[in-house]
Amino acid sequence: MNAPFKVIFDTDPGVDDAMALYYALAHPNVDMLGITTTFGNVTVEQATTNALYLTAIANQKIAVSQGIGTPWVKPGEAPPDFIHGADGLGNLRIRQSVNAVADPRPAAQFIVDMARSHPGEITLVAVGPLGNLAAALKLEPHLPQLLKEVIVMGGTVSEPGNVSPVAEANIWNDPHAADLVFTAGWKLTMVGLDVTHRVIVPVSLFKRVADHHQHIATDTLLHAVNFYATFYGDRHAEIAKIHGCFGHDVLAFIYLTRPELFQLEEGRIRVATDGLAQGQTLMRRKDIDYPQAGWESHIPDTSACMQVDAAACTQELESTLLRAWL
Numbered sequence: 001m002n003a004p005f006k007v008i009f010d011t012d013p014g015v016d017d018a019m020a021l022y023y024a025l026a027h028p029n030v031d032m033l034g035i036t037t038t039f040g041n042v043t044v045e046q047a048t049t050n051a052l053y054l055t056a057i058a059n060q061k062i063a064v065s066q067g068i069g070t071p072w073v074k075p076g077e078a079p080p081d082f083i084h085g086a087d088g089l090g091n092l093r094i095r096q097s098v099n100a101v102a103d104p105r106p107a108a109q110f111i112v113d114m115a116r117s118h119p120g121e122i123t124l125v126a127v128g129p130l131g132n133l134a135a136a137l138k139l140e141p142h143l144p145q146l147l148k149e150v151i152v153m154g155g156t157v158s159e160p161g162n163v164s165p166v167a168e169a170n171i172w173n174d175p176h177a178a179d180l181v182f183t184a185g186w187k188l189t190m191v192g193l194d195v196t197h198r199v200i201v202p203v204s205l206f207k208r209v210a211d212h213h214q215h216i217a218t219d220t221l222l223h224a225v226n227f228y229a230t231f232y233g234d235r236h237a238e239i240a241k242i243h244g245c246f247g248h249d250v251l252a253f254i255y256l257t258r259p260e261l262f263q264l265e266e267g268r269i270r271v272a273t274d275g276l277a278q279g280q281t282l283m284r285r286k287d288i289d290y291p292q293a294g295w296e297s298h299i300p301d302t303s304a305c306m307q308v309d310a311a312a313c314t315q316e317l318e319s320t321l322l323r324a325w326l
């Protein structure tokens with residue numbers, strides 16, 4: 001396969017992670033070189049099981065490497081089974097047996113090995129807590145030069161948080177790792193709640209996709225999204241009206257394939273690691289020079305997605321999932 005985007009997908013599947021995975025697998029321009037798993041929506045062991053399962057039922061043989069299971073510094077929390085189900089996929093009633101097994105390397109080593117063997121070619125799309133990226137940076141300090149770019153679903157600049165008034169879940173789950181990632185010096189784009197809260201994806205889209213393919217992979221996705229949409233519908237009146245959900249993680253891939261659908265702002269981003277603001281992504285706008293420590297000029301810029309063409313993203317998701325990929 002000679003697709004333009006070579007990708008490693010760092011993920012905690014998770015329903016919107018599954019949506020993102022299938023969008024990427026369906027997209028002709030994405031060449032998925034490997035999946036690395038992390039804790040977050042589920043335990044890291046369950047995330048690995050789900051990544052192996054989702055790829056196997058979609059008839060894809062992709063290396064899956066298990067990553068870290070706890071935050072870098074703070075204590076771990078119980079996974080949010082009320083959002084993604086206890087199994088991360090909306091409590092599937094049965095699973096087909098699959099015999100795929102994980103790559104023996106830890107995720108951080110896998111990332112470093114792949115980056116060294118494809119220098120300057122790989123985009124790392126990370127849609128969970130960022131511990132694997134932080135661990136990979138510790139293993140290989142030149143990782144920012146070895147990767148083409150990093151796209152993170154996480155954080156927020158202006159939109160309120162989804163686990164505290166200021167924190168988005170992926171950053172909240174490992175703020176120390178996230179701060180390392182935001183200060184590492186790679187080409188980094190943040191796809192945060194500023195845009196993911198603008199894109200509400202209706203369950204009916206996944207129903208059309210499942211009816212079209214008549215395949216276990218898209219049936220599984222429809223089941224999972226239905227569960228997830230019930231959680232969002234119970235909390236947001238405008239989502240309940242259309243029985244839908246936020247697309248969160250899939251937006252990171254749509255940014256990769258259709259960047260023209262997003263408007264970005266550049267600035268230094270740091271993460272609050274403790275206290276009431278823990279997990280907040282703070283962005284220094286370009287025009288103000290702050291004298292306080294932590295905002296010096298050596299801190300690299302991040303590009304933050306601030307606006308999105310929501311209708312075009314939904315259309316892009318549907319037309320891609322409807323392609324002949326299964």
Ligand code: BDR
Pocket residue numbers: 014015016017041127128153162168169170248249
């Ligand atoms: C992020 O948190 C997780 O629950 C989702 O999978 C997504 O990555 C949204 O805040």
Ligand code: CA
Pocket residue numbers: 011012013014016017040041127128249
């Ligand atoms: Ca996720």
